[in-house]
Amino acid sequence: MPPLKSLGPGFPVIDSDFQSFCASLGILSVEDFLLHDLDALAAQADLRPSPERLKQGLALVFTIIESMHQPWRNGMEILEDVQKNKRILSTGCEGVDSLLKGGLHEGHVTELTGPSSSGKTQFCLMASAEVAYKHKGLVTYIDTGNSFSAKRIAHSIGQVDKKVLQTVMNRIICYSVYDIFTLLAVLHELEFRLKSQICERDGIARLLVIDSISSLITPILGSNGPQGRGLMTSTGWLLKKVADEYGTAVLVSNHTVSGNHGTTKPALGESWKVIPHTRLLLTQVGGSNCSISIIKHPSLENATSFSLLNHSQFCITYKV
Structure with a gap:
């Protein structure tokens, strides 16, 4: 999966502030998110400035992860x-x-x-x-x-x-x-x-x-x-x-x-x-x-x- 910073140009919400927030938690790539719970990350975001924007970035990254899964087959x-x-x-x-x-x-x-x-x-x-x-x-x-x-x-x-x-x-x-x-x-x-x-x-x-x-x-x-x-x-x-x-x-x-x-x-x-x-x-x-x-x-x-x-x-x- 791609490094987190590579998503920045296509998704403005994944800006330098969001990347710094993730880096402080040891998250440097999209794959690193698989090691963390979304609710726990949201709780961490509440402790920072602009928590709602950080939560938008978190939701977006998890959406990207879901989109990488294969479509369902019958x-x-x-x-x-x-x-x-x-x-x-x-x-x-x-x-x-x-x-x-x-x-x-x-x-x-x-x-x-x-x-x-x-x-x-x-x-x-x-x-x-x-x-x-x-x-x-x-x-x-x-x-x-x-x-x-x-x-x-x-x-x-x-x-x-x-x-x-x-x-x-x-x-x-x-x-x-x-x-x-x-x-x-x-x-x-x-x-x-x-x-x-x-x-x-x-x-x-x-x-x-x-x-x-x-x-x-x-x-x-x-x-x-x-x-x-x-x-x-x-x-x-x-x-x-x-x-x-x-x-x-x-x-x-x-x-x-x-x-x-x-x-x-x-x-x-x-x-x-x-x-x-x-x-x-x-x-x-x-x-x-x-x-x-x-x-x-x-x-x-x-x-x-x-x-x-x-x-x-x-x-x-x-x-x-």
């Missing part, structure tokens, strides 16, 4: 879009593809959650290799913990000649990201590339992987209060926007925390719960094996009430 338009424009990407694992009715859905955010060392990174690498090799699509891989391994990618592809391997590896763009602000910058850069279709010179952007999203969001939730939750919401909204508007499959990994009665549940709480379209849970079985089950899915009824995949039906064996 159910038939959404169904036709899914049937004609969205593909399903195989993950490289037949059991997971069967569970998900084909694999990762373009236009959807899929979350893979599980405890440490349960195979989340291996699954992300395997899916990246499959999309780059079999689907000939571009992959954006955001690595938040120095866990990306080109050797594991090559191992997932199998025995191919050097030229094919080089082509596949060139389709995977890896970013090392260690804080939420850098993540947002990378996502905005990706959105710009998708919008301008620069990436289509070498292929079609098919998959965005973030391994792991929780390592970036968890640190900002405890100490930053509402601002931390606002950053989390903005990140989730941007991921869904990239998925829906550009037909990209988004895969994020998340860790688990303790739930009721000794159970485990995905981290990041109720606010994050609404972001993924599909949530998968990895559970360690023993040794280097784990089972995978669906805890949320947009088209499988009552997916949260039982495991759709038991240990005997499928196991992932991951290798270093």
Whole structure:
């Protein structure tokens, strides 16, 4: 979204006084408004000279934000879009593809959650290799913990000649990201590339992987209060926007925390719960094996009430 000062020439109410008022609250761009409550901003305006003019500017900016949203579509338009424009990407694992009715859905955010060392990174690498090799699509891989391994990618592809391997590896763009602000910058850069279709010179952007999203969001939730939750919401909204508007499959990994009665549940709480379209849970079985089950899915009824995949039906064996 544009910097606030860029709106000044077209909207006189967004003048230097309004921009100074916003800057005093840490608001420098239209996107920064997503971290604030309109009523709270209006209360701050009441403490300044010319409060009514400041409130007019606030109302205008929120109107601009609303205008940036896609127009509403009816159910038939959404169904036709899914049937004609969205593909399903195989993950490289037949059991997971069967569970998900084909694999990762373009236009959807899929979350893979599980405890440490349960195979989340291996699954992300395997899916990246499959999309780059079999689907000939571009992959954006955001690595938040120095866990990306080109050797594991090559191992997932199998025995191919050097030229094919080089082509596949060139389709995977890896970013090392260690804080939420850098993540947002990378996502905005990706959105710009998708919008301008620069990436289509070498292929079609098919998959965005973030391994792991929780390592970036968890640190900002405890100490930053509402601002931390606002950053989390903005990140989730941007991921869904990239998925829906550009037909990209988004895969994020998340860790688990303790739930009721000794159970485990995905981290990041109720606010994050609404972001993924599909949530998968990895559970360690023993040794280097784990089972995978669906805890949320947009088209499988009552997916949260039982495991759709038991240990005997499928196991992932991951290798270093």
